[in-house]
Amino acid sequence: MDAPLLGVNIDHVATLRNARGGYFPDPIAAAQLAVEAGADIITFHLREDRRHIKDEDVVRLKAEIQVPLNFEAAVTDEMLDIIEHTRPEHVCLVPERRQEVTTEGGLDVVGQFARVQGACSRLAQAGCRVSLFIGADPAQIDASAKAGATCVELHTGPLAHAWWDKDEARVQAELARLRTGLQHARAQGLRTHAGHGLALSNALSASAVSGGVSSTALVAALPEVAELHIGHALIGHSVFVGMRQAIADFKAEAIRARRAAAMVG
Numbered sequence: 134m135d136a137p138l139l140g141v142n143i144d145h146v147a148t149l150r151n152a153r154g155g156y157f158p159d160p161i162a163a164a165q166l167a168v169e170a171g172a173d174i175i176t177f178h179l180r181e182d183r184r185h186i187k188d189e190d191v192v193r194l195k196a197e198i199q200v201p202l203n204f205e206a207a208v209t210d211e212m213l214d215i216i217e218h219t220r221p222e223h224v225c226l227v228p229e230r231r232q233e234v235t236t237e238g239g240l241d242v243v244g245q246f247a248r249v250q251g252a253c254s255r256l257a258q259a260g261c262r263v264s265l266f267i268g269a270d271p272a273q274i275d276a277s278a279k280a281g282a283t284c285v286e287l288h289t290g291p292l293a294h295a296w297w298d299k300d301e302a303r304v305q306a307e308l309a310r311l312r313t314g315l316q317h318a319r320a321q322g323l324r325t326h327a328g329h330g331l332a333l334s335n336a337l338s339a340s341a342v343s344g345g346v347s348s349t350a351l352v353a354a355l356p357e358v359a360e361l362h363i364g365h366a367l368i369g370h371s372v373f374v375g376m377r378q379a380i381a382d383f384k385a386e387a388i389r390a391r392r393a394a395a396m397v398g
């Protein structure tokens with residue numbers, strides 16, 4: 134029973150800092166605290182428009198953070214150059230559209246196969262472990278394996294939306310789709326991660342279906358999930374309970390869910 138590793142996404146600390154255009158709160162200080170509180174990986178997304186994490190943050194993260202960095206980026210020459218220069222341990226390639234509030238869909242590996250394959254090869258040569266953020270779609274999973282990725286992160290957004298909407302039937306359907314996708318990816322030799330929109334069920338976040346089970350627990354219970362990447366709801370939770378406690382709460386939730394699933398299974 135290995136609980137999934139927790140990648141803490143610190144983008145929203147940078148969003149808060151940038152709201153005043155200054156130095157506070159410092160996302161690197163948040164990353165340090167997250168590591169002290171049990172984060173296994175620090176995740177960040179350097180967007181084309183630099184709306185949260187900035188180039189200077191990436192330099193400081195690399196110099197100051199001792200756990201693996203998971204650098205999320207679009208498949209562009211600019212980003213590949215920065216990643217080659219930074220050499221983070223992990224890279225997660227994501228789609229990016231300027232107008233979106235957050236990463237909305239998965240990467241279309243099928244539609245831009247040559248480009249993604251070229252990026253996987255460049256990043257592997259730079260010593261990075263490459264993950265592709267995709268929907269739980271067998272064609273995208275097969276293309277990811279063929280493109281040379283080591284891992285896929287399956288998009289839990291559809292499940293998370295159903296969970297916030299308290300739509301039990303949709304939650305169960307999305308959970309089954311996610312599980313099938315994870316198993317399919319495993320069968321292709323890919324390491325499997327999950328993330329996007331995951332939250333806790335409690336009085337502060339206040340959505341619960343599936344008998345009160347959180348979206349984080351629903352996903353963490355799946356034995357194929359080796360890593361969870363969580364940002365918005367974790368930073369949101371820390372507004373109420375503090376960041377150290379928020380990370381402890383998410384980690385405990387994942388461990389509890391995996392342990393309970395192992396006992397049932």
Ligand code: PXP
Nearest residue numbers: 236266328329330362363364365
């Ligand atoms: N995984 C990927 C690839 C993402 O792009 C994001 C959002 O930046 C997350 C996980 C975390 O999503 P959320 O902030 O909704 O927890």
